[in-house]
Amino acid sequence: MKPRHFQILGHYLILCALAVVCVFPFWWTLVTALSSEGNIFAFPPTFWPRAPSLENFAEVFRAIPMLSFYKNSIFIALCTVFWKLALCSMAAYPLARMQFRGRRLVFGLILATLVLPSEVNFLVNFITVTKLSLVDTYTGVILPNVVTAVAILLLKQAFEEVPQDLIDAARVDGASEWTIFSKIMLPLIAPWLATVGILTAVEAWNEYIWPSIVMSKPDEFPLSVGVLYLRGTFGSSTRVIAAGTVLTILPTLAAFLFTQRFFMRGMDGAVK
Amino acid sequence: MKIKILLTALMAWSLTAQAAPQKIEFWTFSMKPKFTPYFETLVHNYEAANPGVKIEWIDFPWDVIQSKLVTRIVAGTPPALVNLNVPWADEFARDGLLTPVDALLADARPRYLASTLEDLTFNGRTYGFPMYSNVAVITYNKDLFKAAGLTHAPRSMDEELDYARRIAASTGQAGLCPALSKIDGLFMQQGLAVIANGKAVFNSPRHVAFIQKLADTYKAGGLLKDSLFAEDNFPAAIAAYKGGRLGMLLAPPTAVPRIESDAKDIYAVTDVAPAPLGPTGIADGGWLVHFAVPRGVDPALLPAIGKFARYLTDDDNQLTFAKQASVYPAMAHAANDPYFTTLPQHATPAQKAVSAGAVSMPHSHTLYVAGIDDYDELKRYLVKAVEAGVTGKQDIKQALDEAVAIWNKKLARQSKGHGA
Amino acid sequence: MKLSRRSLAAWLFLTPALILLAVFSFWPVGYGSYLAFTDYSLIRPTSWVGLDNFRYIFDNDMFVGGLKNSLLFLLMVPFVQIGALSLAVLVNNKLPGIRYFRAAFYVPVVTTVSVVGIMWGFMFHEQGALNYVMMSLQLVHAPIGWLSNDTLALFSIMFVTLWRGLGWYMVMYLAALQAVPADMQEAAILDGANRWQRFWKITVPMLRPTIMVCTILSVLAALKAYQEVDVLTQGGPMNSTFTALYYAYDQGLKHLKLPRALAASFIVSLFCVSIALLCLRYIRPKHR
Numbered sequence: 001m002k003p004r005h006f007q008i009l010g011h012y013l014i015l016c017a018l019a020v021v022c023v024f025p026f027w028w029t030l031v032t033a034l035s036s037e038g039n040i041f042a043f044p045p046t047f048w049p050r051a052p053s054l055e056n057f058a059e060v061f062r063a064i065p066m067l068s069f070y071k072n073s074i075f076i077a078l079c080t081v082f083w084k085l086a087l088c089s090m091a092a093y094p095l096a097r098m099q100f101r102g103r104r105l106v107f108g109l110i111l112a113t114l115v116l117p118s119e120v121n122f123l124v125n126f127i128t129v130t131k132l133s134l135v136d137t138y139t140g141v142i143l144p145n146v147v148t149a150v151a152i153l154l155l156k157q158a159f160e161e162v163p164q165d166l167i168d169a170a171r172v173d174g175a176s177e178w179t180i181f182s183k184i185m186l187p188l189i190a191p192w193l194a195t196v197g198i199l200t201a202v203e204a205w206n207e208y209i210w211p212s213i214v215m216s217k218p219d220e221f222p223l224s225v226g227v228l229y230l231r232g233t234f235g236s237s238t239r240v241i242a243a244g245t246v247l248t249i250l251p252t253l254a255a256f257l258f259t260q261r262f263f264m265r266g267m268d269g270a271v272k
Numbered sequence: 273m274k275i276k277i278l279l280t281a282l283m284a285w286s287l288t289a290q291a292a293p294q295k296i297e298f299w300t301f302s303m304k305p306k307f308t309p310y311f312e313t314l315v316h317n318y319e320a321a322n323p324g325v326k327i328e329w330i331d332f333p334w335d336v337i338q339s340k341l342v343t344r345i346v347a348g349t350p351p352a353l354v355n356l357n358v359p360w361a362d363e364f365a366r367d368g369l370l371t372p373v374d375a376l377l378a379d380a381r382p383r384y385l386a387s388t389l390e391d392l393t394f395n396g397r398t399y400g401f402p403m404y405s406n407v408a409v410i411t412y413n414k415d416l417f418k419a420a421g422l423t424h425a426p427r428s429m430d431e432e433l434d435y436a437r438r439i440a441a442s443t444g445q446a447g448l449c450p451a452l453s454k455i456d457g458l459f460m461q462q463g464l465a466v467i468a469n470g471k472a473v474f475n476s477p478r479h480v481a482f483i484q485k486l487a488d489t490y491k492a493g494g495l496l497k498d499s500l501f502a503e504d505n506f507p508a509a510i511a512a513y514k515g516g517r518l519g520m521l522l523a524p525p526t527a528v529p530r531i532e533s534d535a536k537d538i539y540a541v542t543d544v545a546p547a548p549l550g551p552t553g554i555a556d557g558g559w560l561v562h563f564a565v566p567r568g569v570d571p572a573l574l575p576a577i578g579k580f581a582r583y584l585t586d587d588d589n590q591l592t593f594a595k596q597a598s599v600y601p602a603m604a605h606a607a608n609d610p611y612f613t614t615l616p617q618h619a620t621p622a623q624k625a626v627s628a629g630a631v632s633m634p635h636s637h638t639l640y641v642a643g644i645d646d647y648d649e650l651k652r653y654l655v656k657a658v659e660a661g662v663t664g665k666q667d668i669k670q671a672l673d674e675a676v677a678i679w680n681k682k683l684a685r686q687s688k689g690h691g692a
Numbered sequence: 693m694k695l696s697r698r699s700l701a702a703w704l705f706l707t708p709a710l711i712l713l714a715v716f717s718f719w720p721v722g723y724g725s726y727l728a729f730t731d732y733s734l735i736r737p738t739s740w741v742g743l744d745n746f747r748y749i750f751d752n753d754m755f756v757g758g759l760k761n762s763l764l765f766l767l768m769v770p771f772v773q774i775g776a777l778s779l780a781v782l783v784n785n786k787l788p789g790i791r792y793f794r795a796a797f798y799v800p801v802v803t804t805v806s807v808v809g810i811m812w813g814f815m816f817h818e819q820g821a822l823n824y825v826m827m828s829l830q831l832v833h834a835p836i837g838w839l840s841n842d843t844l845a846l847f848s849i850m851f852v853t854l855w856r857g858l859g860w861y862m863v864m865y866l867a868a869l870q871a872v873p874a875d876m877q878e879a880a881i882l883d884g885a886n887r888w889q890r891f892w893k894i895t896v897p898m899l900r901p902t903i904m905v906c907t908i909l910s911v912l913a914a915l916k917a918y919q920e921v922d923v924l925t926q927g928g929p930m931n932s933t934f935t936a937l938y939y940a941y942d943q944g945l946k947h948l949k950l951p952r953a954l955a956a957s958f959i960v961s962l963f964c965v966s967i968a969l970l971c972l973r974y975i976r977p978k979h980r
Binding site for chain 1: 965
């Protein structure tokens with residue numbers, strides 16, 4: 001049995017070493033955020049906070065509109081989730097459970113967007129958004145990201161797991177498609193909706209490039225953009241920047257730790 | 273449902289927000305958090321004196337303001353005034369993205385330092401309200417000077433290089449650390465044009481001779497080898513000076529207090545003099561920051577904007593700002609304020625630096641090569657060529673010739689089909 | 693009758709999503725490609741200029757250098773894939789606390805790129821953590837300019853992209869590993885195969901589709917990398933960390949040279965679509 005124990009120990013050691021590499025930047029940032037003495041450009045670094053205090057965090061709230069940033073991020077995330085779930089499920093349902101003319105075509109088009117490199121679209125979307133007067137609006141931030149092929153495909157899969165007979169029975173009963181959709185199908189795929197919802201929320205919360213293009217008033221920045229505004233404003237006050245960074249990651253980390261299985265499940269679906 | 277209503281309301285609100293009367297939005301860069309009180313007071317006083325006008329102040333980090341400005345210009349909702357530096361203004365003006373302000377300068381025009389307005393005049397029209405500038409002074413280590421038998425500050429580039437060689441010979445320390453990654457500005461200060469009539473001309477015999485002098489000084493150990501050609505060699509230069517390894521330092525006056533706090537022993541033997549003017553009479557280290565008016569600003573609003581801009585950059589405000597930021601005002605009256613021009617009996621080097629800079633300020637110009645797209649790319653070739661020549665890796669004339677050829681090829685391409 | 697009513701209903705369901713897709717996913721492709729051949733600007737009416745923009749960018753160091761850098765990013769792909777697969781294998785068990793390790797590896801993925809830029813900016817700083825550790829261990833004697841040295845900066849950025857991506861692919865591989873039927877493994881154990889043999893002869897072939905998909909995604913991501921450049925170095929030092937798409941971002945949004953920016957992104961799209969199509973054609977027969 002001894003070699004087996006060594007094996008397990010070795011296994012853990014390797015895992016720990018790798019985990020350290022992944023997690024170290026977070027740890028170091030936290031340490032810096034909690035330190036309060038020494039040169040304000042707090043190098044050389046320490047691995048444990050020097051004179052720990054929450055002073056830097058207070059400074060962050062004083063210097064930049066942090067609460068606004070939180071509010072804006074929450075707003076964007078909620079709206080994105082709502083619209084995405086609504087529109088993508090509406091699109092997925094016919095593809096999964098209805099026969100209609102042009103089905104193949106639509107499905108092909110949606111698959112095509114997977115192939116199209118979407119990152120390159122930001123330039124034209126920028127022009128489009130300005131022409132639609134959506135600059136400096138949250139609508140402009142949310143709209144381009146609301147419909148994605150991945151979400152539609154995931155939800156399509158979810159719908160396909162609902163037994164056909166349920167739908168047939170409802171149709172025989174004369175229920176309209178909208179009733180079937182909203183009263184039967186949606187509740188049945190609730191876990192999938194939750195998964196897609198959480199993945200979307202995190203993605204929307206973390207989005208940086210597009211909101212930074214669309215929004216130009218610092219008060220209206222979401223957190224992801226605001227934290228860089230903090231870095232730009234404070235330049236060399238490493239500790240304050242670190243504090244702002246910690247405040248930005250905390251919500252995501254917390255949400256992530258509580259909903260870990262949704263991420264993993266989402267990946268399962270994607271793999272299929 | 274509620275969210276839908278919220279969204280529509282938000283969109284409607286944001287669209288109507290632009291119709292607010294007499295609202296002036298002005299942007300600065302890198303002013304927060306240090307100058308927040310200054311600007312907030314300024315805005316408060318102006319609003320009190322001008323009821324019916326609402327001023328909004330937004331500050332951005334330096335590296336972000338360009339793209340934000342571009343976004344707003346494209347969207348048709350530009351800010352009324354925006355802080356820019358001269359090379360940016362040159363590019364934006366060329367691309368038609370700025371509004372000329374000649375009419376708005378009105379009677380305030382003569383009060384600005386002529387050199388600053390010149391910097392902002394492109395194709396005969398002026399594009400900004402000068403706000404502040406910087407200028408270099410030369411600090412030197414008296415001990416190293418004495419060891420080399422030097423008695424006074426250098427008064428020309430030739431003297432600087434000569435001194436550097438002598439310091440190296442007698443003390444083994446370097447004498448000078450010019451920012452050779454900005455060789456284009458250096459050329460221009462010495463009266464050696466970089467381009468003329470759309471063609472690169474920096475391989476003329478005079479240019480070669482100048483680089484030769486630099487190369488000779490380098491060989492003699494007079495130039496600090498550390499980071500000589502780095503994009504920003506100032507940290508290395510000031511570190512060397514603070515460590516007693518550099519005889520002369522060309523720096524803005526704000527650097528002198530840093531020497532005081534980090535290296536008291538060197539500070540004690542430091543003296544300061546105005547930086548030598550080149551044969552063009554231009555002082556080194558000029559960097560003008562001003563307020564420009566972007567394209568697409570509501571023409572009806574222009575008079576109000578002009579009035580505010582003149583207030584923003586008037587003598588008193590410029591003086592207050594300059595004192596706080598340790599820079600120089602761009603208004604003649606403010607620049608000649610006793611704060612800058614008079615020296616107390618036993619002036620410290622820091623105080624001497626301030627007044628030395630004031631002497632040079634009217635001669636300060638922001639030196640850069642104007643009118644070229646993607647200038648960074650071209651500059652890189654020039655810097656690499658100069659590096660090869662100065663360090664002796666390549667024959668100077670040959671290196672410069674090659675760089676000129678590349679420049680001319682690319683410049684020809686640019687003038688043909690100017691993209692946007 | 694029923695058929696056409698249902699068709700109508702289907703289309704009603706689909707319309708909002710399709711409109712948004714049309715405006716924000718399809719329109720940019722077409723319009724962007726068109727604009728790349730014009731001199732679109734705010735102040736002049738647009739006119740066709742053919743290949744001028746492309747000629748300009750291919751003669752421009754920043755774009756060509758950026759393209760080279762984007763191709764250099766491909767070097768990362770094997771490391772990311774092998775690394776992610778290894779991580780997946782390492783966490784594919786029921787050891788106590790394994791959940792925490794999986795979370796630790798995935799955390800970089802759910803961190804927003806601006807925060808990643810700030811944190812790694814700290815790590816890579818001349819007086820930052822990385823230099824501190826290396827100097828304490830006497831590995832080097834002077835601080836290394838991870839982000840200020842023109843040759844090194846790009847690789848530092850590549851490392852950050854790798855750090856961010858590992859967890860994402862790990863989860864994909866994990867899902868695939870867990871889908872490997874247990875009975876095949878058991879049969880192999882009975883046959884006397886050891887761990888290595890089981891891994892290479894059973895697991896890996898079963899993982900093939902996933903490996904293919906992940907590799908393609910990784911390749912595409914490498915070619916399109918630019919966000920990390922924006923938050924870490926903004927293209928510096930001396931424009932050495934430009935990537936093709938960062939050039940498009942910089943030219944388009946900082947200098948408003950939209951035709952050139954669109955020409956650059958057109959080239960990137962071309963690369964991506966070609967690779968995607970090539971791979972689809974290559975995998976399809978085997979996948980079935």
